[in-house]
Amino acid sequence: MSTGYPLDVDRVLQQKTVRDAPSRALFLAAMREFGKEGGDFTLERLRQFMQVEEHFQALLNYDQLEFLHQSPESAEGDRDFALNVQRICLESANGLQRYLRTRSQWADSKEALEVMFRVTSLALHAIHSYVKWGYFLAEPGRSTPWRQLHALYSLAESDGFSQVPVVLHPSQPAFRPSAQALYLRTLLLDALNSGNLSKVQIEIADGWFSSWCSDYALESEYSSRKHLFYVDLASDSGLHIMRRDSHGESMRYVRADGLRAQIEExxxxxxxxxxxxxxGAGAVFPVEEHVALLAMIEKLYHSILAGSENRVEERTHFEDREVDVAIGVELVMRKSRELNVADGPESGAVTPAPASASDTIELSAEGLSLVPNAPAPEAPADDPELSRWRVLDLSSNGFGLLVDRATSDNVLLNGLLALQNHETGGWILGHVVRKLPNRVRGEMLLGVEVLAYKSMPVELQEADGTGSVEAIYLPGLDQNGKQDSMIIRTQDFSADKTFTLYTAGGMFRLKLNHIVRKGADWIKIRFEIVSRA
Structure with a gap:
């Protein structure tokens, strides 16, 4: 093969693996050469570029199985491999996008236009591979190139080929996704993976969504009966839960009617x-991984279903309903401790008491779980440290609360609150997501998003014995505890420290290494269990 460029394409195409560093270096050099700025963007050169990219992806499909089966002892070598794969995928995506930007120079025939459809899909797939391998690395701080993804989908949509299926790679002729399906695959995998999936589960989910997303749609007209998630094509982010202000020309709404049938299959x-x-290659992995992943996808489906119903019903309005509120992380922490002491063992005991008298705590290798235990207490007496606010409305996700302007000025946006549940005596934790004037009543409307309906205080001892950190444990909605989280003060966060937690089930060493949400003076984190005794 003669290219006219200082690159031995035949040598690249003769590679049998990408597990070897020299082989990866060849592919990286080829991607950079074919896609470099100021290059000769011709159809012939593009075809050679596509050959190299397709060969790399075909080898990667096999070599990643070895990577996914590797033991922890080979972690450092696997990290180098994953980083190299990411770099090659990003170079491929950048180069393919340069061809799309210069398409007027080569896309001048029907055949060339069909190539353009494939190039768009290959670029979307390359970015998706970059994102997926970032999930494999599980290293915080690596951002998803959302603007590139949005731009590629926008091109396909505006030119009218977003729903045209193409054979992405000749090695998988049955896989004929559209640009829209590939775009949705990345969006949904990102929505599903909040740091809770293993490498194997990520790979299985990728294979499922690769098949399923062809049955989904992105729509520009919003329907409360069909849509819960949306994506803003003009943003630097992925999917979001629908909000009242989630409308505009750049908004696209996800419709996934077939998800229920796919889960049942x-x-x-x-x-x-x-x-x-x-x-995908999911069938080679243990059945336990499939079962755990399916449970998480079912949870996502039920959130879509519940959210759609909530949008139809809108919010439930109340008159003459009040709630007692603890304002700020310090008061919330203290009130949570006081309830813990009142309902549980004497202060200083090493076994954490329940979140409310109806719950006890267990700790599994996956996370924490609350378990029903005893009857709920009677409603507590009035507390002078609490503020009493009027309830305007509520939904399954939060409350609309009315306060006077002076009180509103003392409440931080994104500040932590605890609403007293007079039926159980426990606390509903939330944070302020919006502050709006209510012109009818002359007051301020505070929008409060619920973080947890049940919680409990825990004390985390620093493993080196130098101190301790107060935290509030929030049980997740899943059964295996992987969605469990904690709230700590902002200044107490340290991803490198190891903490010890004593429970009725034993002693656990934890790392608080995954930030889920940052508030005004608090952080919601997930944790990794390092060991137990």
């Missing part, structure tokens, strides 16, 4: 001992 296969792979 996987469930039926599991009952018969068959593992569903979609367009």
């Amino acid at each position: 996987v469930q039926a296969g599991l009952r018969q001992g068959k593992l569903y792979a979609g367009y």
